[in-house]
Amino acid sequence: MELHVRYEGDDDPEKCSARRLAKFDDAELHRSTRATPPGIVLNPFADRALSPADREGTGVLRSGATHGSEDERRSSSGARRDRLVALDCSWETAEREAFDLEGVHRSLPFLVAANPVNYGTAFQLNTVEAFAGALCILGERERAAEILDRFSWGHTFLELNEEPLRRYADCTDSTEVLAVQDDYLADEDEA
């Protein structure tokens, strides 16, 4: 799986997980939207959750979007299934409009951040955590562990999220993923 990052560069470079991945040649950074190749775009605002169905088959992905919709326009140039794309920017600038990237947009279901900046926060993962979560859901757990190994705290992400990641990876489609997520959200509400 190729890992690509639209790199905004407005976050602390010392703490930026995308820069560290690029340093180890685990991911490629792109300084403009135009230069970023289309793929599965990890977008917290996307309506559809990432699921194992997104890796099935080969070649070009279809968004599942309605004809003529914005989502369909974004994916029209042929997003590849073997390519994950994240937007690395500060959470302050990570608004819906910032994710204007070509490809098929997917949100990640309930997962908890383990990085020192946002430890314990649900849904707001940093870039390496988002890639690792997506890789696990798509059946590439070893690769997820490899990229997390670049960070001293990285293994904690897999430990904290072990059960949900395993359950999401066993789902067939995004409807099932959302049903599993509901279990965790209900637990959060009770806590």
Ligand SMILES: C[S@@+](CC[C@H](N)C(=O)[O-])C[C@H]1O[C@@H](n2cnc3c(N)ncnc32)[C@H](O)[C@@H]1O
């Ligand atoms: C906002 S940036 C913050 C990056 C941080 N500066 C770092 O050093 O890694 C994190 C990116 O990871 C992806 N991401 C994080 N949480 C996500 C979620 N719940 N669903 C989909 N993508 C997510 C998105 O591409 C998002 O823009």
